[in-house]
Amino acid sequence: MGMNLKNSVLLIVDVQNDFLPGGALAVNQGDEVIPVINELQKIFNFIVATQDFHPEDHGSFAANHEGKNLYEEIELNGLTQTLWPVHCAQGSEGAEFHKELNPVRWKAIFQKGKNPEVDSYSGFFDNARRGDTGLGDFLQNEGIMNVFVTGLALDFCVKFTALDSVSLGFNTYLITDATRAVNLQPEDGEKALEEMKNAGVKIIDSSALLD
Numbered sequence: 001m002g003m004n005l006k007n008s009v010l011l012i013v014d015v016q017n018d019f020l021p022g023g024a025l026a027v028n029q030g031d032e033v034i035p036v037i038n039e040l041q042k043i044f045n046f047i048v049a050t051q052d053f054h055p056e057d058h059g060s061f062a063a064n065h066e067g068k069n070l071y072e073e074i075e076l077n078g079l080t081q082t083l084w085p086v087h088c089a090q091g092s093e094g095a096e097f098h099k100e101l102n103p104v105r106w107k108a109i110f111q112k113g114k115n116p117e118v119d120s121y122s123g124f125f126d127n128a129r130r131g132d133t134g135l136g137d138f139l140q141n142e143g144i145m146n147v148f149v150t151g152l153a154l155d156f157c158v159k160f161t162a163l164d165s166v167s168l169g170f171n172t173y174l175i176t177d178a179t180r181a182v183n184l185q186p187e188d189g190e191k192a193l194e195e196m197k198n199a200g201v202k203i204i205d206s207s208a209l210l211d
């Protein structure tokens with residue numbers, strides 16, 4: 001197929017140790033995205049990563065809600081919140097990017113989830129859509145029109161990042177073999193793909209870009 005990657009960004013979402021096998025919130029086969037993303041990095045001039053980066057007192061951690069269980073849903077400041085294991089704590093090894101993911105050509109890293117009162121699945125906005133990481137303005141100022149989304153996890157941060165990208169007017173692609181789902185429910189990954197497709201995200205395989 002081949003594609004013109006001018007005005008395009010490779011957006012790498014949350015490929016951090018805690019989302020990889022052995023991590024606190026491990027995504028099954030999450031490590032399989034790394035060689036695919038490293039191949040994709042060779043063909044993009046413009047690469048940006050996001051980093052889930054929570055304070056210890058973050059409201060998304062089950063440990064911070066007495067009597068609540070992991071993966072239970074609660075109401076957190078007016079929003080439905082899934083309760084997660086402590087993950088991607090600021091300064092921890094789990095918050096670091098996987099050592100095999102090559103960061104040398106990244107233009108910027110956008111951190112998210114730093115406000116303890118609200119979670120932030122998307123790399124653009126928090127879940128209340130109040131806090132803005134600056135990613136949208138950054139991409140617009142750099143003349144980016146096409147956003148190619150990769151990383152973890154398909155049914156949470158990747159999905160909400162892709163949906164916000166579309167809503168900001170970017171021509172948005174999801175690269176299926178460069179992502180994996182948490183699948184708290186077995187169909188969550190499939191549902192996320194459907195939701196993205198319905199919102200106008202173009203679902204492609206890396207082979208559409210790599211010859």
Ligand code: VGL
Nearest residue numbers: 014052084152153156157
């Ligand atoms: C994520 C759950 C909690 C993700 C981040 O990166 O998909 N999921 N925090």
Ligand code: ZN
Nearest residue numbers: 052087088113
């Ligand atoms: Zn998180």
